[in-house]
Amino acid sequence: MNFFQDRISIFKKRDLLFLESYKESEEVYTFLFQKEKDLTWKAGQYGLFTITNKKIKNSTKPFTIASTPKENEVRLTMRIGDNPSDFKKEMLELKQGMKVRMSGPVGNFYLKDNSPTLLVAGGIGITPFRAILKQIEAEGNEVGKQVQLLYMDSKMSFIFKDELDRIANNSSISVSYLNSRNDLYQEMDHFINLNKNNGRYFIAGSKSMVDSISTHMQNQNVSKKEIKKDAFFGY
Ligand SMILES: Cc1cc2nc3c(=O)[nH]c(=O)nc-3n(C[C@H](O)[C@H](O)[C@H](O)COP(=O)(O)OP(=O)(O)OC[C@H]3O[C@@H](n4cnc5c(N)ncnc54)[C@H](O)[C@@H]3O)c2cc1C
Structure with missing residues (x-):
């Protein structure tokens, strides 16, 4: 769109x-x-x-x-x-x-191709990713789609966990639940090292979280145009 x-x-x-x-x-x-x-x-x-x-x-x-x-x-x-x-x-x-x-x-916060894709959610920023994972599940082409979801919540209150786990268990999508920034950055860097600018990057959550993660990705030489952001202001 x-x-x-x-x-x-x-x-x-x-x-x-x-x-x-x-x-x-x-x-x-x-x-x-x-x-x-x-x-x-x-x-x-x-x-x-x-x-x-x-x-x-x-x-x-x-x-x-x-x-x-x-x-x-x-x-x-x-x-x-x-x-x-x-x-x-x-x-x-x-x-x-x-x-x-x-x-x-x-908005243009949706998957456009089958490139390896990293989804990073902070807290309530999981909402677009619930829809995206449900869509992949509904299309039935989850096998082969290389999608990794990193779901960070410092309070470990992971909404949609049962649904996300079920989708992950039946597909090649991986979901990691994280409560520390260090672990999040480690997982992100691993994906970036493997995929660099062949990867697609989506970040959703509070504006401060989205901005700091986007800056980190760019510092790791991910091109700005491969990073899509949904910044939820008001949190
Ligand atoms: C593309 C996009 C997608 C989004 N998707 C989501 C989503 O899926 N889920 C989601 O939760 N948010 C989402 N947001 C954020 C959402 O739009 C709001 O900005 C956010 O929920 C804060 O709204 P609010 O009404 O709580 O707060 P605001 O009106 O921004 O106020 C902030 C805080 O001030 C205080 N406050 C404000 N008015 C009063 C009052 N009258 N009395 C007492 N205290 C008050 C409250 O503590 C409130 O939490 C999205 C934002 C964008 C840009």
Whole structure:
């Protein structure tokens, strides 16, 4: 999806019907919405979501669609702490039958070829990678696709772990759960040494984490154009 397609896509607005929500872990919640037949996206893309049932400040925010179109639902998974913003308060207040507006999908955070690929997630930055791994699983071409996911969470609260493990067990995808920066950098450097600029690199998480990992990769001579970033501001 290029810049112009994104611009067209961003004007496509639709109201999504809320189905249910549940807690994934201490500070993480998933919200499921009905997927309309004509809605589609590439695994890893995001939408702009707007609270419409109440007037609030900052009523529109970007969130990754953490599901694939094949799952037939739009899944948003977000971190909600003790002191939620008005937007997140309203998300927690959603009841069956209520609606949230979506614009998009947008973004170029999705796999484009079969090159060896390193996915690096920091905490809630796992959301696009859940979609990407589910997509590989759904396409049934997981054998031979060389994909390595490094999932770092200092609190070791690894959401989606069961699903990710199941996909990894049935494919050539490898998933490592890490809680220290040292281990993360060691694993990254191993991949970089093996694949250099034949590899594709995807990083998602807080802006500071994404920036520091991207800088590290570039210091290891990975070309900037091979690094795709989803920086979640606000964390
Ligand atoms: C491409 C992209 C994809 C993203 N995907 C995801 C995703 O999948 N999951 C996800 O969780 N995030 C995602 N984000 C980040 C998301 O868009 C928000 O920026 C993030 O969730 C912070 O929003 P917020 O409403 O908590 O905080 P903000 O409004 O940015 O506020 C930050 C903090 O300030 C405090 N605060 C703000 N308003 C109030 C208030 N009224 N009362 C009390 N305290 C307040 C809260 O502690 C809050 O956590 C993504 C961002 C981008 C750019």
